[in-house]
Amino acid sequence: MASSEYQVSARMANLITSERLQSSQDVLFPVRLLTRERPPEGAHISHVSLADDGGLYYCKRDQDGAPSRMREALFSQLAREVNLPTPAFRVVEDQDTGESFFGSMRETSTVDDVQRKKFLRTERRDELGRFPEFPGRWFSQLYAFDLFIHNWDRSAANIIVLSDGPRRRLCPIDFAAAELALHPFNQFPVASCETVQVARRLRIVHGFFADSALQMLKLLQAVPIAVFESFFRAMPSDWLHTEERDILCAFWAGEGMHIRIEELQRGITDGQIL
Ligand SMILES: Nc1ncnc2c1ncn2[C@@H]1O[C@H](COP(=O)(O)OP(=O)(O)OP(=O)(O)O)[C@@H](O)[C@H]1O
Numbered sequence: 001m002a003s004s005e006y007q008v009s010a011r012m013a014n015l016i017t018s019e020r021l022q023s024s025q026d027v028l029f030p031v032r033l034l035t036r037e038r039p040p041e042g043a044h045i046s047h048v049s050l051a052d053d054g055g056l057y058y059c060k061r062d063q064d065g066a067p068s069r070m071r072e073a074l075f076s077q078l079a080r081e082v083n084l085p086t087p088a089f090r091v092v093e094d095q096d097t098g099e100s101f102f103g104s105m106r107e108t109s110t111v112d113d114v115q116r117k118k119f120l121r122t123e124r125r126d127e128l129g130r131f132p133e134f135p136g137r138w139f140s141q142l143y144a145f146d147l148f149i150h151n152w153d154r155s156a157a158n159i160i161v162l163s164d165g166p167r168r169r170l171c172p173i174d175f176a177a178a179e180l181a182l183h184p185f186n187q188f189p190v191a192s193c194e195t196v197q198v199a200r201r202l203r204i205v206h207g208f209f210a211d212s213a214l215q216m217l218k219l220l221q222a223v224p225i226a227v228f229e230s231f232f233r234a235m236p237s238d239w240l241h242t243e244e245r246d247i248l249c250a251f252w253a254g255e256g257m258h259i260r261i262e263e264l265q266r267g268i269t270d271g272q273i274l
């Protein structure tokens with residue numbers, strides 16, 4: 001957490017907002033920003049804003065020519081569709097400049113960085129030395145999801161940990177590097193990237209459940225093209241990169257999808273992709 005200013009606002013937002021669930025209809029309902037504060041240290045997001053719905057949002061604009069907002073909105077909706085809920089998100093508008101941002105809302109129950117790292121690094125095994133189902137199954141599903149969407153940037157900081165009393169809940173954030181449309185459909189993030197490296201470390205600590213990873217592929221394959229297309233309709237038109245959208249929709253409706261799923265199933269089953 002960078003500035004004390006930001007921490008004050010985070011507390012304010014925590015007071016104002018109760019944890020809220022979003023329905024798919026209002027996913028990208030716009031809110032207006034009231035403040036602009038410095039983002040967390042080292043982050044590439046534009047700013048953190050308190051918005052007029054009382055939420056505190058991490059706001060992202062398009063970066064380096066990439067349609068970051070479209071990817072965030074698209075893959076956040078897809079993640080929800082396959083039971084990997086992200087934090088709530090909105091279109092955050094700046095009425096002074098006319099700019100609109102992808103805003104990922106800070107949930108009131110988000111744990112701090114120290115607790116997040118501790119949770120991710122702590123091994124828990126039962127008396128027989130077996131890994132518990134959670135969080136290993138969740139990480140295995142997330143890994144299959146990230147490989148599928150060609151997200152090469154799943155750093156540990158891109159996994160949010162929420163506390164539900166003593167229990168923990170996990171949420172993926174940051175899909176700006178999901179480059180599914182930019183590579184041949186039978187190719188996956190390279191071994192040296194964050195996603196693969198972080199998944200290897202998590203696997204040592206929490207185990208890998210191939211059946212969960214394979215189940216994720218089934219869930220992805222079962223998302224109808226009409227639902228996939230509807231994700232684009234839920235976002236402002238100036239977020240759309242039409243060429244990337246068209247490539248993705250053609251992939252979803254065509255052979256590319258089957259090829260990618262089969263390649264991933266093979267790689268997960270024989271361990272080549274782990
Ligand atoms: N919904 C959220 N709840 C809590 N923290 C968040 C949320 N969204 C973003 N953050 C914080 O902001 C940081 C940067 O956000 P994000 O990863 O989306 O942007 P980025 O441009 O990729 O930045 P980076 O290069 O640091 O990953 C995250 O690592 C996290 O600490």
Ligand SMILES: [Mg+2]
Pocket residue numbers: 157158174
């Ligand atoms: Mg990030």
